Amino acid sequence: MRVSVVLPAKNEAEGLARTLPQLREQWPDAEVIVVDDGSTDDTVGVAAANGARVLSSPYSMGNGAAIKRGARAATGDVIVFMDADGQHSAAHVGLLLDKLAEGYDMVVGARDSSGQANLHRGFANALYNRLASWMTGHAILDLTSGFRAARAEKFREFLHLLPNGFSYPTTSTMAFFRSAYPVAYVPIPVAKRIGTNSHIRPIKDGIRFLLIIFKIATLYSPLKLFAPAGLTFFLIGLGYYGFTFFTQHRLTNMSVLLFSASVIIFLIGLVSEQITGLTYLGARAPQDET
Numbered sequence: 001m002r003v004s005v006v007l008p009a010k011n012e013a014e015g016l017a018r019t020l021p022q023l024r025e026q027w028p029d030a031e032v033i034v035v036d037d038g039s040t041d042d043t044v045g046v047a048a049a050n051g052a053r054v055l056s057s058p059y060s061m062g063n064g065a066a067i068k069r070g071a072r073a074a075t076g077d078v079i080v081f082m083d084a085d086g087q088h089s090a091a092h093v094g095l096l097l098d099k100l101a102e103g104y105d106m107v108v109g110a111r112d113s114s115g116q117a118n119l120h121r122g123f124a125n126a127l128y129n130r131l132a133s134w135m136t137g138h139a140i141l142d143l144t145s146g147f148r149a150a151r152a153e154k155f156r157e158f159l160h161l162l163p164n165g166f167s168y169p170t171t172s173t174m175a176f177f178r179s180a181y182p183v184a185y186v187p188i189p190v191a192k193r194i195g196t197n198s199h200i201r202p203i204k205d206g207i208r209f210l211l212i213i214f215k216i217a218t219l220y221s222p223l224k225l226f227a228p229a230g231l232t233f234f235l236i237g238l239g240y241y242g243f244t245f246f247t248q249h250r251l252t253n254m255s256v257l258l259f260s261a262s263v264i265i266f267l268i269g270l271v272s273e274q275i276t277g278l279t280y281l282g283a284r285a286p287q288d289e290t
Contacts (some may be wrong), residue, residue, distance in 0.1 A: 003030045003097065004076030004152070008066030009084035010037040013046045019082075020050035022090035031076055034084065035066035043084075043229035064171075065164040071155055080149045088147045091189045096149035105154050105181040108173065109147035109188040128170070128212060135220045136177045141185040141218075144169050154181055161219070161279070167212055174219035179280050223278055226269020 005023060009016060016034065034047035038060035047054045055069055071079055078100060082088040092109060099107040125144055132140040146169055160177040162168045176183050208280055217225035237258025244252045 001078055001097075001101075003078050003080060004074035005030050005032045005080045005082065005093070005136040006035065006067065006070030006074060007033070007052075007082055007084040008035045008037060008063050008070065009039065009043050009047070010063075010066075011039045011041045011043060012084040013039070013042040015086035016043060016046045016050070016052075016211075018086045019088070019090065020047065020052055022052060026090045027093060030080075031068050033073055035070045037061060037063070037066045038210065046279050063162040063166050064168040067168050068159050068162055068164075069277055071152070071159060074152060077152055078149055079152045079155055082147050088188075089189045089191065090223060092186075093149070095188065096147075099184050099186050100149050100151070102184070103182065104184040106148060106150040106173070106176050106183045108142060108145050108169075108183065108185050110141035110185040111145055111147075111188065111190045122202060126139070128216065131213060132170075132174065132216050132220075135216060135224055136174070138177060139185075140173070140209060142185075147190075148172075150176075154225075166208075167215065170212055171219060174216060175280070176290070178220050178276075184259065190283045208239065218272060218276060220276075222272035223269045226265050226272065230262045230264075230266035230269065232262075233258050233265060237262060249272050 005027070007016070007019070020032065020034075023030065032052040033049075034043070034052045034054050036044050036047070036054060036056040038057050039239055044054055044056060053073075055073055057066070057069075067081060070081075074107070078097065080093055080096060082093075096107045096109060125142070128143045129140050132143045144167070148169065150172070154176070155172065157179075158172060162171050173183065214225075215234060237255050240258060241255040244250060244255065
Protein backbone atom coordinates (compact mmCIF):
# COMPACT_ATOMS: atom_id res chain seq x y z
CA MET A 1 0.00 0.00 0.00
CA ARG A 2 1.69 3.16 -1.24
CA VAL A 3 1.15 6.26 0.89
CA SER A 4 1.07 9.88 -0.24
CA VAL A 5 1.22 12.71 2.31
CA VAL A 6 -0.32 16.03 1.20
CA LEU A 7 0.45 19.24 3.10
CA PRO A 8 -1.32 22.45 2.00
CA ALA A 9 0.96 25.35 2.89
CA LYS A 10 0.75 29.12 2.79
CA ASN A 11 3.72 30.90 4.38
CA GLU A 12 4.56 27.84 6.48
CA ALA A 13 8.33 27.69 6.00
CA GLU A 14 8.94 27.46 9.74
CA GLY A 15 6.36 24.73 10.29
CA LEU A 16 7.58 22.70 7.31
CA ALA A 17 11.15 22.90 8.62
CA ARG A 18 9.96 20.92 11.63
CA THR A 19 7.39 18.63 9.99
CA LEU A 20 9.15 17.48 6.81
CA PRO A 21 12.33 16.05 8.42
CA GLN A 22 10.14 13.99 10.76
CA LEU A 23 8.14 12.67 7.80
CA ARG A 24 11.26 11.74 5.89
CA GLU A 25 12.76 10.00 8.90
CA GLN A 26 9.70 7.97 9.86
CA TRP A 27 8.14 7.45 6.41
CA PRO A 28 11.05 7.36 3.93
CA ASP A 29 9.02 5.53 1.28
CA ALA A 30 6.03 7.86 1.38
CA GLU A 31 5.37 10.36 -1.37
CA VAL A 32 5.37 13.82 0.24
CA ILE A 33 3.57 16.60 -1.62
CA VAL A 34 3.63 20.22 -0.45
CA VAL A 35 1.02 22.38 -2.17
CA ASP A 36 2.25 25.98 -1.99
CA ASP A 37 -0.80 28.25 -1.93
CA GLY A 38 0.85 31.43 -3.16
CA SER A 39 3.34 31.78 -0.30
CA THR A 40 5.55 34.86 -0.01
CA ASP A 41 8.10 33.32 2.35
CA ASP A 42 10.54 30.44 1.75
CA THR A 43 7.90 27.70 1.85
CA VAL A 44 8.92 26.38 -1.58
CA GLY A 45 12.62 26.39 -0.75
CA VAL A 46 12.18 24.57 2.56
CA ALA A 47 9.91 21.96 0.97
CA ALA A 48 12.29 21.31 -1.92
CA ALA A 49 15.29 21.12 0.41
CA ASN A 50 13.56 18.36 2.37
CA GLY A 51 12.83 16.26 -0.70
CA ALA A 52 9.13 17.05 -1.03
CA ARG A 53 7.35 17.30 -4.33
CA VAL A 54 6.19 20.90 -4.61
CA LEU A 55 3.07 22.12 -6.41
CA SER A 56 3.05 25.92 -6.56
CA SER A 57 0.18 28.30 -7.21
CA PRO A 58 0.86 31.78 -8.66
CA TYR A 59 -1.66 33.20 -6.20
CA SER A 60 -3.61 32.02 -3.17
CA MET A 61 -6.57 29.82 -4.09
CA GLY A 62 -7.50 28.62 -0.60
CA ASN A 63 -6.88 25.64 1.64
CA GLY A 64 -9.49 23.48 -0.06
CA ALA A 65 -8.06 24.22 -3.50
CA ALA A 66 -4.63 23.12 -2.26
CA ILE A 67 -6.15 19.88 -0.96
CA LYS A 68 -7.78 19.19 -4.32
CA ARG A 69 -4.58 19.85 -6.25
CA GLY A 70 -2.62 17.59 -3.93
CA ALA A 71 -5.21 14.80 -4.12
CA ARG A 72 -5.19 14.86 -7.92
CA ALA A 73 -1.39 14.72 -8.04
CA ALA A 74 -0.96 11.99 -5.41
CA THR A 75 0.03 8.58 -6.73
CA GLY A 76 -0.48 6.60 -3.52
CA ASP A 77 -3.30 4.21 -2.71
CA VAL A 78 -3.85 6.12 0.53
CA ILE A 79 -3.60 9.89 0.99
CA VAL A 80 -2.70 11.35 4.37
CA PHE A 81 -3.63 15.02 4.80
CA MET A 82 -1.91 17.03 7.50
CA ASP A 83 -1.34 20.70 8.29
CA ALA A 84 2.01 22.28 7.56
CA ASP A 85 2.05 24.49 10.66
CA GLY A 86 3.71 21.92 12.94
CA GLN A 87 0.57 20.90 14.83
CA HIS A 88 0.50 17.36 13.45
CA SER A 89 3.24 14.86 14.15
CA ALA A 90 4.61 12.30 11.70
CA ALA A 91 4.59 9.82 14.59
CA HIS A 92 0.77 9.78 14.53
CA VAL A 93 0.47 8.92 10.83
CA GLY A 94 0.90 5.25 11.73
CA LEU A 95 -2.13 5.42 14.03
CA LEU A 96 -4.30 6.54 11.13
CA LEU A 97 -2.93 3.92 8.74
CA ASP A 98 -3.32 1.10 11.26
CA LYS A 99 -6.97 2.01 11.77
CA LEU A 100 -7.51 2.34 8.03
CA ALA A 101 -6.19 -1.20 7.58
CA GLU A 102 -9.07 -2.48 9.73
CA GLY A 103 -11.44 -1.85 6.82
CA TYR A 104 -12.23 1.85 7.07
CA ASP A 105 -12.19 4.21 4.09
CA MET A 106 -11.32 7.32 6.08
CA VAL A 107 -9.68 7.77 9.48
CA VAL A 108 -9.60 11.17 11.18
CA GLY A 109 -7.28 12.35 13.93
CA ALA A 110 -9.58 13.69 16.67
CA ARG A 111 -8.04 16.57 18.62
CA ASP A 112 -8.45 17.02 22.34
CA SER A 113 -9.37 20.39 23.91
CA SER A 114 -5.73 21.53 23.82
CA GLY A 115 -5.78 21.28 20.05
CA GLN A 116 -8.43 24.01 19.61
CA ALA A 117 -7.20 27.42 18.49
CA ASN A 118 -9.14 29.26 21.22
CA LEU A 119 -12.17 28.92 23.47
CA HIS A 120 -14.81 30.16 21.04
CA ARG A 121 -13.47 27.96 18.22
CA GLY A 122 -13.55 24.98 20.55
CA PHE A 123 -17.16 25.75 21.48
CA ALA A 124 -18.14 26.10 17.81
CA ASN A 125 -16.44 22.83 16.90
CA ALA A 126 -18.26 21.05 19.73
CA LEU A 127 -21.57 22.26 18.28
CA TYR A 128 -20.52 21.11 14.80
CA ASN A 129 -19.71 17.67 16.17
CA ARG A 130 -23.04 17.32 17.96
CA LEU A 131 -25.05 18.46 14.93
CA ALA A 132 -23.15 16.20 12.54
CA SER A 133 -23.52 13.26 14.92
CA TRP A 134 -27.29 13.82 15.03
CA MET A 135 -27.49 14.14 11.24
CA THR A 136 -25.49 10.98 10.50
CA GLY A 137 -26.45 8.81 13.47
CA HIS A 138 -22.73 8.18 14.13
CA ALA A 139 -20.48 9.63 16.81
CA ILE A 140 -18.36 12.33 15.15
CA LEU A 141 -15.51 13.32 17.46
CA ASP A 142 -13.88 16.04 15.33
CA LEU A 143 -15.64 17.30 12.23
CA THR A 144 -13.08 19.98 11.33
CA SER A 145 -9.78 18.16 11.87
CA GLY A 146 -7.40 18.53 8.93
CA PHE A 147 -5.36 15.46 9.94
CA ARG A 148 -6.85 12.45 8.18
CA ALA A 149 -6.09 9.45 5.98
CA ALA A 150 -8.38 8.29 3.18
CA ARG A 151 -8.35 5.79 0.37
CA ALA A 152 -7.35 7.86 -2.65
CA GLU A 153 -9.88 6.46 -5.10
CA LYS A 154 -12.80 7.14 -2.80
CA PHE A 155 -11.60 10.60 -1.75
CA ARG A 156 -11.29 11.72 -5.37
CA GLU A 157 -14.96 10.90 -5.95
CA PHE A 158 -15.88 13.98 -3.93
CA LEU A 159 -13.35 16.55 -5.17
CA HIS A 160 -16.13 18.38 -7.04
CA LEU A 161 -17.92 18.93 -3.73
CA LEU A 162 -14.97 20.38 -1.83
CA PRO A 163 -14.87 24.17 -1.44
CA ASN A 164 -11.75 26.09 -2.44
CA GLY A 165 -11.66 27.81 0.93
CA PHE A 166 -11.82 26.26 4.37
CA SER A 167 -14.14 23.53 5.69
CA TYR A 168 -12.92 20.80 3.33
CA PRO A 169 -12.79 18.44 6.39
CA THR A 170 -16.50 19.01 7.03
CA THR A 171 -17.43 18.42 3.40
CA SER A 172 -15.34 15.29 2.95
CA THR A 173 -16.48 13.73 6.23
CA MET A 174 -20.18 14.22 5.50
CA ALA A 175 -19.70 13.01 1.92
CA PHE A 176 -18.12 9.76 3.13
CA PHE A 177 -20.92 9.17 5.64
CA ARG A 178 -23.59 10.00 3.02
CA SER A 179 -22.07 7.46 0.61
CA ALA A 180 -21.85 4.72 3.28
CA TYR A 181 -18.05 4.71 3.31
CA PRO A 182 -16.96 3.77 6.87
CA VAL A 183 -15.22 6.50 8.86
CA ALA A 184 -13.29 6.09 12.11
CA TYR A 185 -11.68 8.45 14.62
CA VAL A 186 -8.37 8.13 16.43
CA PRO A 187 -7.60 10.44 19.39
CA ILE A 188 -4.37 12.38 18.89
CA PRO A 189 -2.58 15.15 20.79
CA VAL A 190 -1.89 18.34 18.85
CA ALA A 191 1.16 20.58 19.25
CA LYS A 192 0.95 24.36 19.40
CA ARG A 193 0.80 25.99 16.00
CA ILE A 194 4.01 27.53 14.69
CA GLY A 195 3.49 31.09 13.50
CA THR A 196 0.65 33.54 13.96
CA ASN A 197 -2.45 32.21 15.71
CA SER A 198 -5.91 33.01 14.43
CA HIS A 199 -7.69 35.97 16.00
CA ILE A 200 -11.32 36.13 17.09
CA ARG A 201 -13.49 37.75 14.41
CA PRO A 202 -17.03 37.68 15.82
CA ILE A 203 -18.91 38.74 12.66
CA LYS A 204 -16.88 36.81 10.09
CA ASP A 205 -16.59 33.71 12.29
CA GLY A 206 -20.28 33.91 13.18
CA ILE A 207 -21.29 33.95 9.51
CA ARG A 208 -18.87 31.12 8.80
CA PHE A 209 -20.41 29.17 11.69
CA LEU A 210 -23.91 29.49 10.22
CA LEU A 211 -22.70 28.55 6.74
CA ILE A 212 -21.03 25.41 8.06
CA ILE A 213 -24.21 24.47 9.94
CA PHE A 214 -26.20 24.67 6.70
CA LYS A 215 -23.42 22.89 4.80
CA ILE A 216 -23.57 19.99 7.25
CA ALA A 217 -27.32 19.70 6.74
CA THR A 218 -27.34 20.04 2.96
CA LEU A 219 -24.44 17.63 2.50
CA TYR A 220 -26.06 14.83 4.44
CA SER A 221 -29.82 15.04 4.81
CA PRO A 222 -31.49 18.45 4.32
CA LEU A 223 -34.88 17.13 5.43
CA LYS A 224 -33.51 16.52 8.93
CA LEU A 225 -33.02 20.28 9.22
CA PHE A 226 -35.95 21.60 7.19
CA ALA A 227 -38.61 19.25 8.62
CA PRO A 228 -38.11 20.34 12.27
CA ALA A 229 -37.98 23.98 11.13
CA GLY A 230 -41.23 23.56 9.20
CA LEU A 231 -42.85 21.81 12.16
CA THR A 232 -41.77 24.65 14.46
CA PHE A 233 -43.43 27.24 12.21
CA PHE A 234 -46.57 25.08 12.02
CA LEU A 235 -46.82 24.74 15.82
CA ILE A 236 -46.25 28.46 16.31
CA GLY A 237 -48.99 29.18 13.76
CA LEU A 238 -51.30 26.68 15.43
CA GLY A 239 -50.67 28.20 18.86
CA TYR A 240 -51.23 31.72 17.55
CA TYR A 241 -54.44 30.60 15.81
CA GLY A 242 -55.67 29.07 19.05
CA PHE A 243 -54.93 32.33 20.89
CA THR A 244 -56.68 34.55 18.34
CA PHE A 245 -59.64 32.14 18.05
CA PHE A 246 -60.40 32.32 21.75
CA THR A 247 -59.69 36.06 22.06
CA GLN A 248 -60.91 37.43 18.71
CA HIS A 249 -62.88 34.48 17.25
CA ARG A 250 -61.08 34.65 13.90
CA LEU A 251 -58.21 33.35 11.82
CA THR A 252 -55.59 36.08 11.40
CA ASN A 253 -53.24 36.76 8.50
CA MET A 254 -50.26 35.97 10.73
CA SER A 255 -51.55 32.45 11.38
CA VAL A 256 -52.02 31.87 7.65
CA LEU A 257 -48.52 33.22 7.00
CA LEU A 258 -46.99 30.85 9.57
CA PHE A 259 -48.91 27.87 8.18
CA SER A 260 -47.79 28.76 4.64
CA ALA A 261 -44.17 29.17 5.76
CA SER A 262 -44.20 25.75 7.40
CA VAL A 263 -45.42 24.10 4.17
CA ILE A 264 -42.88 25.99 2.02
CA ILE A 265 -39.97 25.11 4.34
CA PHE A 266 -40.96 21.44 4.34
CA LEU A 267 -41.23 21.34 0.54
CA ILE A 268 -37.85 23.05 0.15
CA GLY A 269 -36.35 20.39 2.40
CA LEU A 270 -38.02 17.63 0.39
CA VAL A 271 -36.66 18.97 -2.90
CA SER A 272 -33.21 19.51 -1.36
CA GLU A 273 -33.23 15.91 -0.16
CA GLN A 274 -33.74 14.70 -3.74
CA ILE A 275 -31.03 16.99 -5.08
CA THR A 276 -28.62 15.79 -2.40
CA GLY A 277 -29.27 12.20 -3.39
CA LEU A 278 -28.45 13.01 -7.03
CA THR A 279 -25.22 14.70 -5.94
CA TYR A 280 -23.81 11.39 -4.73
CA LEU A 281 -24.57 9.40 -7.87
CA GLY A 282 -20.90 9.89 -8.76
CA ALA A 283 -19.95 7.54 -5.91
CA ARG A 284 -19.59 4.31 -7.83
CA ALA A 285 -21.48 1.28 -6.52
CA PRO A 286 -19.77 -1.79 -8.01
CA GLN A 287 -17.88 -2.44 -4.78
CA ASP A 288 -21.17 -2.54 -2.86
CA GLU A 289 -22.61 -5.09 -5.29
CA THR A 290 -19.74 -7.55 -5.15
